[in-house]
Amino acid sequence: MFQGGYMGKVLRVNLTTKKVSVEDLPEKIARDYIGGAGFGVKYLFDEVPGDVDSLGPDNKLIFAPGPLSGTPAPCASRMAVTTKSPLTGAVGMSLSGGYFPVELKFAGYDVLIIEGQADTPVYLHIRDDKVAIKNAEKLWGMDTQITQSIIKQDVNDHNTRIACIGQAGENLSKMAAIINERRAFGRKGVGAVMGSKNLKAIAIRGSGQVPLANPKAFETARKFMLEAMKQSPVLYPEFSKLGTPMVVDATSAMGIFPSENYRNTGERDYSTTIGVEASISRNKGSEHCYGCPVGCTQLKLAQGRGYEGGMSDPEYETYYSLGSVVGVESVDSIIYNDMLCDKYGLDTMSVGVTIAFAMELFERGMLTAADTNGLDLRFGNHQAVTQLIEEIAFRREGIGALLCDGSRIMAEKVGGEAGDFAMHIKGLELPAYDPRGAKAHGLNFATSYTGADHNRGYAFQEVFGIPVPNAYDRFAVAGKGWLTKWNQDIRCATTDCPTMCGFLMDMAVPAIAEQNTADLVSSASGIALTKEDVGMVGERVNNLARVFNISAGFTRADDTFPKRIMAETIKEGGSSGQRISQEDLNLMLDEYYEARNWRQDGVPTRQKLAELDLPEAAAVLVARGLL
């Protein structure tokens, strides 16, 4: 019986049998995995075989907020959805914020597991202990914003919180997102898994509260966190006023803001056209997630012919994916196209990078107007980006069908040398940092359990120069294996599991993140965790996810970079002369595996799995003849 933090219940919904059941959350799982991504990876590992068809009925969607979600802890309305990704074939874990995450807790649950496949479109309606699978045939074909609006009318409750898919998820685009309000479980094609289950939406309204085991100790920990936030040099006023778009100026100056499918990173200064000054000129206010005093989300209204009326809240990554990487320098088109992606339920990052890939093939003559439905796909053509987003969302014949499953599948379809220009790792398109100029940040892309995912081990030491735990030269190779392990484990343990906004960890408590998590989670839940316990949770989740990926067929050979990153040198700008050679990669990987106590083939050792109390992972490796 939990004293607080946790609601103690797992809600399981089988869409094939229509069976709804409630199980107790085992205390050992809470202690060993904390929540969020930890719960997701644990339940995925236990219940979904690595070789399962990601769009078949045996894949599952595991939604899990953390023990801090719904408590007065700041910035803890976060939720992980975990599944086998149709885009990568690896663990697909994506986090979102807003108001949806806490509502599941208020309804009385720590985890929601969706399994099976409905015959016809349905949506799930949760009102505390009343759970109904409802007909969604009339919603099928609608976009994410209209869907949320109609469901609120349908259930006669405008405070119901909803996560849903748009047309992209219905059409099984492997870049489809799940949208809640205007926020997104954006990456790894989680929306396609929802679409494959004929599940249009999940609507939740809860009336409960999250109890606290030790309110006095919790209040002390909370006040400490709030004070650390006030002392942060970044959060107020800069971050709360400017949000993530300010990073465009920083990475541009560092020469790592990728340009035109990474072919000319550093050669154009995008900060003058789509940097913070340009983007702030479109500001109409900010939005907060539940319980967040910062409010970094910046609402922007587009201007100018063709884009007027477009309103969205593009983050830093989108200034890259719908901006620099497709050679676009129109902030209005970025705002408008971001809005379109949210509307149709698409990951802006994978969509933009896949379009950039198509643009490069077009300019090289490897795609022609006959392949592009007549679109002129030269870099910088923002009207073509707008058109392509629709083609992708509706999986339209021709260019839409070619692009809608992401870069890796597109490269296979085009064939020949096309794959040399596809910017993905394990099938997940690269985030907005050229890894050649930030080596640990890059090594995290290469080794993250979800593919090229900056949020699984953000190297703030390199990108923002923060000297925690030590200062690092971003161009150096030595030491980056150790640092990447540190970043991945601490990020997982202190943000992805509890669950808490990652920006706070970076900007408010980087040096004491594990202790901060231990204090908050222990006082909320009554489960006594030390900072060492917290650190071990991050390591446990990363190891278990690694073994899931091994069972899905991944090996050391998949921990790599796109060819361009290894073959071409950045020619100009703040990272001029940088590349990552095969030798550099080998050195970093060897060091990373050693730091993790994995074998040099990337398989965790028996000793490490025993230390982390993961006999189930060892058993999987033994069964595959790897231990």
Place this chain on the structure above:
Amino acid sequence: MITVEITTIMGIKALMGGNKDQSLTLSDGATVAEALDQLCKTYGLPLHERIFNDAQQLNPGIVVFVNGCVIFALDGLETPLQDGDAVLIFPPVGGG
């Protein structure tokens, strides 16, 4: 004498006359601290207060890179500069 290339962004740029890039001439063997001092002499107290605390150390969140490497991984403010070095000065930045 040596000449180094200074680049700044956002709030620091605004305090340096809106100049994102500029060349700075220094004496041989000059350090990062001397380069910053010279900039503060040129642009005045607002820049000095933004960059330095009372102990003449960098304010929290102010980050300086020399040729791409953060000075905390070099010799801090005592990092010596060479002719042609690229010096990047950041105000507090985060997110992404």
